[in-house]
Amino acid sequence: MKHSDSRTTDSFHKEVLLALLLVILTLASGFAIQVLLQIQDNRRAEQRAGLLMLDTLEEFETYAWNERAYHRAAAERLTSLPAKKQARLDDLHLDLLTIVSAASPMKDGYVPELGTVVEEYQLDARCAAICWQMMQDCRAENAGYPMICSAYRTQEFQQELFDNKVVRVMMERYCTIEEATALAAEEVAYPGTSEHQLGLAADIIDETFPYLTEWQETTGTQKWLKEHAADYGFILRYPPGSSDITGIIYEPWHYRYVGEKFAHEITNRGITLEEYVAWRRGR
Ligand SMILES: [Zn+2]
Incomplete structure (x- = not known):
């Protein structure tokens, strides 16, 4: 036993x-x-x-195309969003809180009513003059030397960039237009996925440091904007440490108009536009 x-x-x-x-x-x-x-x-x-760590605009452009291709791939994975969610995205499309990204492209044919900020730079008429005033006030306070380097972009401009890329690829690789289109899409964004096409986004840099790198945040202009942009209805759209949510790298120069009320709510909470919109939908 x-x-x-x-x-x-x-x-x-x-x-x-x-x-x-x-x-x-x-x-x-x-x-x-x-x-x-x-x-x-x-x-x-x-x-x-x-x-x-780029110090020329040309290098940055190359980087930006690659970045967009990355997000477009992410967007393709998200195309099967439930119909209800799609409808809600559409509801917000013409609102000041509209999100435009690779994951949430614009509706075809949307052209905002435009106003001039300065020289050839235009924004949605609701914020063009406000953007100009914001830059003037920054200058008047001797805080920095703001200048705008990108504002509203047309669908045609984006299309032109894409088409040029297709032609270049065909010449380099001696391939068919179908193959070239697929390859071009890896580097150049399809029209409709850039927030600049909404007319509510402006890239503002300091004249003393006219580069689109993270170092831009050390300029007087960016320090002032970070402090005061919400008073003019603008938010820092792609803040540091939020690329998981926004899908875009930290861009200390990219400001987005959402109106004063929303701008204060978003800035005071220290959240992104995506989080704010999600919170509003969930209320
Ligand atoms: Zn921008």
């Missing part, structure tokens, strides 16, 4: 050990996958951060 009991205990121990081993193996493989994913994420973040 004793002998048999001890054998039963032995096999019980073996089963427990086996079960434990299985649990450990499962946990370990899960952990390993997590680590691998994290490494991959870090590598991508590093690559993107590394690319940010």
